[in-house]
Ligand SMILES: Nc1ncnc2c1ncn2[C@@H]1O[C@H](COP(=O)(O)OP(=O)(O)O)[C@@H](O)[C@H]1O
């Protein structure tokens with residue numbers, strides 16, 4: 001247990017829409033806590049650029065790839081006994097991305113069914129304890145679009161703004177119904193990743209939420 005009341009085997013997940021600041025906050029919190037990070041790899045993803053080029057053709061491949069990557073990360077966190085800050089949850093892959101593409105017809109019904117049954121089989125394994133706290137990052141759509149712009153990933157810049165707007169709306173509804181673990185909602189205007197006190201304040205709130213609840217790993 002550290003000064004924030006966060007057990008050393010805890011798993012904290014940072015969730016939120018593309019560009020909101022998950023990776024940046026994940027790194028800052030892990031540094032402050034002395035935890036490891038579990039990060040999404042964009043650079044080595046063999047499907048992501050193809051997917052942005054042609055959603056219909058590559059949706060299923062990409063979702064299976066992300067599922068496999070998340071599963072490997074999940075297994076690693078489990079085997080190392082926790083102590084991780086994780087960039088994005090598996091709940092978002094299924095509850096936001098896969099569902100959005102299935103609903104808008106860029107993933108076929110049969111592919112979505114296959115994906116969902118694989119996901120359900122995976123979460124039934126012992127490697128899938130829920131995170132101790134999920135930090136949900138939120139902010140205004142213009143601020144988030146600005147961040148996507150400034151980060152400058154070509155494939156995202158070439159994607160229609162409507163895609164990010166739809167995703168933004170889906171995230172807002174999704175988090176309102178999310179019950180898998182305790183949620184700390186954090187507005188992106190209310191913290192500074194370069195300020196230790198600001199990070200300590202977030203961690204104290206996380207510690208308060210974990211409180212005496214048993215850590216699952
Ligand atoms: N607290 C912050 N203040 C200002 N800019 C930020 C902040 N957090 C992230 N950014 C910038 O916003 C962009 C997206 O951040 P990133 O952490 O990659 O988002 P995500 O992982 O959610 O896609 C990056 O250019 C990053 O430098």
Ligand SMILES: Nc1ncnc2c1ncn2[C@H]1C[C@H](O)[C@@H](COP(=O)(O)O)O1
Nearest residue numbers: 017018019040042063066093097098156
């Ligand atoms: N499950 C996913 N399906 C489609 N696209 C996804 C999924 N998970 C992440 N992505 C995309 C979105 C971004 O372009 C990159 C990285 O996400 P970020 O929110 O910037 O960490 O991958």
